[in-house]
Amino acid sequence: MGSDRLRLGVLISGSGSNLQALMDASAEGRLSAEIACVISDKEAAYGLERARKAGVPAVWVDRAACPTMREYDLRILEVLRRHEVDTVVMAGYMRLLGTEVLDSFPMRVLNIHPALLPSFAGANGIRDALEHGVKVTGVTVHFANEVFDEGPIIAQEAVRVDEGETLASLEAKMHEVEHRLYPQALQWLAEGRVRVEGRTVHID
Numbered sequence: 001m002g003s004d005r006l007r008l009g010v011l012i013s014g015s016g017s018n019l020q021a022l023m024d025a026s027a028e029g030r031l032s033a034e035i036a037c038v039i040s041d042k043e044a045a046y047g048l049e050r051a052r053k054a055g056v057p058a059v060w061v062d063r064a065a066c067p068t069m070r071e072y073d074l075r076i077l078e079v080l081r082r083h084e085v086d087t088v089v090m091a092g093y094m095r096l097l098g099t100e101v102l103d104s105f106p107m108r109v110l111n112i113h114p115a116l117l118p119s120f121a122g123a124n125g126i127r128d129a130l131e132h133g134v135k136v137t138g139v140t141v142h143f144a145n146e147v148f149d150e151g152p153i154i155a156q157e158a159v160r161v162d163e164g165e166t167l168a169s170l171e172a173k174m175h176e177v178e179h180r181l182y183p184q185a186l187q188w189l190a191e192g193r194v195r196v197e198g199r200t201v202h203i204d
């Protein structure tokens, strides 16, 4: 199957280590994608600096400057369009995207969640799983929809919770998997191998 080079718009709110993994995978030829722009809802997000260092357009879109959530999403849409993005990648973006963006990129908005969905959805997936005492947690890459952490699942990988595991040690293991799984799932998309049937995503 042919491989299209994706044009990614990456949405972040924080450190951007997943963004870094995507930029590295792209630079090393493991991911047929260009990072067209990075958008943050937080001015101080370190991910913006990572993007600038790599020569990628980095834009802070200030929520406070937009009277409604709809206007905020329209501003994000405008930036994505300006940079001719074809695939939206949420990488630690801590907000829901509105229908303005979702409907403009059908099955082209992805999210990564640090738990095996549908378990431990929400903002603290790693901590919640650890505190629940699970023996296995993991990473989920899925299509985003209008509900947090709910859309069709593209890829999952399990991570064992070992005896004596701490939040810091589990976070480190989770991030290692995230940084491998997200570029991989996007590469499947670039290769045209991702087919969605209802809630089920097939990798051909």
Ligand code: GRF
Pocket: 012, 013, 014, 015, 016, 017, 018, 019, 047, 091, 092, 093, 112, 113, 114, 178
């Ligand atoms: C990751 O754990 C991701 O799964 C979650 O937010 C975190 C973002 O980390 N959605 P980073 O900003 O990519 O370092």
